[in-house]
Amino acid sequence: MHVFLPIAEVSVNFLLLLGIGGAVGVLSGMFGVGGGFLVTPLLFLIGIPPGVAVATSANQVVASSVSGLMAHFRRRTVDLKMGYVLLGGGLFGAAIGMAVFNYLKRLGQVDLAVQLCYVLFLGVIGALMFIESVNAIRRSRQAGGAPAYKRRQRSWVHALPYKMRFKASGLYISVIPPVLVGFGVGILSAIMGVGGGFIMVPAMIYILGMPTKVVIGTSLFQIIFVAGFTTLMHATTNYSVDVVLALFLLAGGVAGAQLGTQIGARLKAEQLRVLLALLVLSVSVKIGFELLLEPADLFSLTVVNAQ
Numbered sequence: 001m002h003v004f005l006p007i008a009e010v011s012v013n014f015l016l017l018l019g020i021g022g023a024v025g026v027l028s029g030m031f032g033v034g035g036g037f038l039v040t041p042l043l044f045l046i047g048i049p050p051g052v053a054v055a056t057s058a059n060q061v062v063a064s065s066v067s068g069l070m071a072h073f074r075r076r077t078v079d080l081k082m083g084y085v086l087l088g089g090g091l092f093g094a095a096i097g098m099a100v101f102n103y104l105k106r107l108g109q110v111d112l113a114v115q116l117c118y119v120l121f122l123g124v125i126g127a128l129m130f131i132e133s134v135n136a137i138r139r140s141r142q143a144g145g146a147p148a149y150k151r152r153q154r155s156w157v158h159a160l161p162y163k164m165r166f167k168a169s170g171l172y173i174s175v176i177p178p179v180l181v182g183f184g185v186g187i188l189s190a191i192m193g194v195g196g197g198f199i200m201v202p203a204m205i206y207i208l209g210m211p212t213k214v215v216i217g218t219s220l221f222q223i224i225f226v227a228g229f230t231t232l233m234h235a236t237t238n239y240s241v242d243v244v245l246a247l248f249l250l251a252g253g254v255a256g257a258q259l260g261t262q263i264g265a266r267l268k269a270e271q272l273r274v275l276l277a278l279l280v281l282s283v284s285v286k287i288g289f290e291l292l293l294e295p296a297d298l299f300s301l302t303v304v305n306a307q
Helices: 014-031 036-045 050-075 080-107 110-142 176-192 197-206 212-237 243-265 269-292
Strands: 002-005 010-013 163-166 171-174
Touching: 002 014, 002 243, 010 014, 014 036, 014 243, 036 050, 036 110, 036 269, 050 110, 050 176, 050 212, 050 243, 080 110, 080 163, 080 176, 080 212, 110 176, 110 197, 110 269, 171 176, 176 197, 176 212, 197 212
Parallel strands: none
Antiparallel strands: 002 010, 163 171
């Protein structure tokens, strides 16, 4: 059964939309990512216009992240203090990202820019995560089951000023790196329609030195507010949020997040990082391959408003 999407102006099978939302929800609960890096390309593939896909996927990210966050709150694996610091940089970054998105839209280059961002960021981050995770698993096996990853006691992060103690994470570091991480994620959230977890999670582990069990819940906490702010900005400036599409994605996402949280609790931290890296790499390769293919329509007609 097909349903008509009024803003996207296309008809799509509603079971397909529920399936996409559910799959993204599972990822949200397992890895602490909003899942926008996956749902947005999937919406591209089923014929949703890029502008609508970016704006609406940010809305879906909020729901799946809320569902996953509730499960982590029950396990007390959320560092709220770190989340607030990340959020401060994230909201500012989202505002800057919206300005860049609207500028690219006026130039008519937003579709290409979004796809190139996916290929670049997902490819680089996925490759780095995969290499590190495989090495961590190898070290763990050679050490006879010893922990594969140990946080460094001292790094450049500890040498920066304006330090703050984060008890839930067991850290005493400068607030500058978390703010910068949140800022970068906020920009990506606005431009790419993602929660930014695919960048935030490895950054929190490898740059900030946070334990993996706290990273996922804290990442979801920040994603909720940044993605919500991004959705609001898209809805009020571009009018590109499709409510009907969002409802189907939300229904699948909320249910999937609960399942993903249960699956993630049964896997080791190194296994979670390998799976996330493989997923990120596969999405990057798929989008890059689509860019290299010759389009079905070589030319398009666009109406340009006369000044």
